[in-house]
Amino acid sequence: MANLSEGESEVFVVPGISESKERELRDRIESTIWPNELEKEYGWTLGAPTWAVKPLAEEWANNYSWEDARTELNRWHHYRMKIDGHLVHYIHxxxxxxxxxxxxxxxxxxxxxxxxxxxxxxxxxxxxxxxAFHVITPSLPGFGFSEAPKVKGYGVAKIGAMINALMVHLGYDKYMYHGGDWGAIIGKLIATRHNNNCKAYHTNLPMVLPPLPTPRNILFYPFKIAKFFTSLVVGFDTIYGTGKTVLGGLTFANAERNNECGYRAIQGTKPYSLSYGLSDSPVGLLGWMLEKYHDWTFHPVERQDTEGLPRTISSKEFLTQVSLYWITNTMSSSVRIYYECLQQNEMIGIVLPRIKIPVAVCAFAQDIYKMPKDWLETSTDLHQYNEMISGGHFPGLEEPEILLQDLQQFGKKIKQKKIL
Structure with a gap:
């Protein structure tokens, strides 16, 4: 660890990899033992099929350049700051x-x-x-170039405190926040527990309660309460509109209720056992990630089962994501956030609180959770809500122009209201 005091930072340069490491990666890919599959095609229902993984693996071995990716990444100013005893990587x-x-x-x-x-x-x-914005883009602890925690306990609450500390140490006592996936979950916690600093919260993945009959909702939103309880009888789509409510079975790790949460079940309970394969096999890592970059992204119906990546994400972009995990050997440490969150039962404390700072939600068509505007209005101080006809769980890659405009629109509102 660098000899830094808490809150001190150092310049960081994205490293290259040696020829021997590149050769080792190629050799590992070329010597892959491919899995036994059924004779009949079943799309993506059993996970990432070989026909989708093989071309990307071959490109990674023969036509992908980490040096080109590294050149792009090093255009920005990278640092690592010591926070809670860990080096946290960020772009500033x-x-x-x-x-x-x-x-x-x-x-x-x-x-x-x-x-x-x-x-x-x-x-x-x-x-x-x-x-315009001063842009800070961190790597979560245990992801990429951020140091991995060495002890248990680093769930959403601790990581949220670390991200808030990063911003405060940088001199940003007040800031706006955007996050998706764990970034959204951590952001919800920051928006409720660190709102002396975080003054506006933007997300594509809101985590809120429906309009329950709380005293506040009974006073201000009686009609929304009635709509919600009616929806439990006649269905969400009937009341809120088709596809407006996507909840993933309301379960974190119960695959009997939701086939899509099997990965959360193993990462949330036995992350070590899974990590041997993901740390040792580059193709195993690629396949594990590709499933999500297929299932969680927007594909036209006619191409849903026949393409791996959506056309909005290039193979080089995806392979750069995979390479960042492979080069830093952080897939094993990254999945432990699932273990921490599940074992600490953190989701209850994240979903329950109402967000009192201004909130903006940008709902993309194929995201893994979507909640009706009614729910957001009762559980947040909703200032902006936009629904998109495309895009999915990785909008920064899939639909960057749409996300950019949404962030700028919200930022302008916050600026005009003198919140920041």
Whole structure:
């Protein structure tokens, strides 16, 4: 560990990899033992099929350049700061615009800070004459270039405190926040527990309660309560509109209720056992990630079963995400956030509180959770809500222009109201 005091930072340069390491990666890919599969095609219902994994593995071995990716990444200013005894990696791009406001962009799993590579410059520069930002893009502890925790306990609460401390140490006592996936979950906690600093919360993955008959809701939203209880009888789609409510079976790890949460069950209970394969096999790692980059992204119906990545995410972008996990050997440490959250039963404490700071929700068509506007209005101080006809769980990669405009729109509102 660098000899830094708490809150001190050092310049960081994204490292290259040696020829021997590149050769080892190629050899491992080329010597892959491919899994036994059924003779009949069943789309993606059993996970990532070989026909989708093989071309990406071959490209990774023969036509992908980490050095090219590294050159792009090193265009930005990278640092690592000591927070709670850990080195936390982040990009920090200050805007030259006098009215710029600070924003932290936080990724989730299986993603990295690179998810926002198309947003950093335009947010910083205030493109199209819109709101500009000082952009801070961290790597979650145990992801990428951030040091992994060495002891138990680093769940959402601790990580949220670390991200807030990062912003305060950088001199941003007040800031705006955007996150998806774990970035959204951590953001909900920051928005409720660290709202002396976090003054506006933007997300594509809200985590809130429905309009329950609390004293506040009975006083202000009696009709929304009635709508919710009616929806329990006749169905969410009937009351709120088709596809407006996507809840994933309301379970974190019960695959009997939701086939899509099997990965959460193993990562939340036995992450060590899974990690041998993901740490040792580059193709195992690639396949585990590809399933999510297929299932959680937007595909036109006619291509849903026949393409791996959506056309909005290039193979090189996906392989850069995979490479960041492989080069840093952090897949094993990244999945432990599932274990910590499940074992500490943190989701209850995250979902329950009402968000009292201004909130914006940008709902993309194929995201893994979606909640009706009614629910957001009763559980947050909702200032902005936009629904999209495309995009999915990784909007920074899939639909960066749409997400950029939404962030700038919200940032401008916050600026005009003098909240930041």
């Amino acid at each position: 791009e200050r805007s030259t615009h006098p009215d710029a406001i600070p924003i932290v962009l936080l990724h989730g799993w299986p993603s990295t800070f690179y998810e926002f590579h198309k947003l950093i410059d335009p947010l910083r520069d205030g493109v199209h004459g819109n709101q």
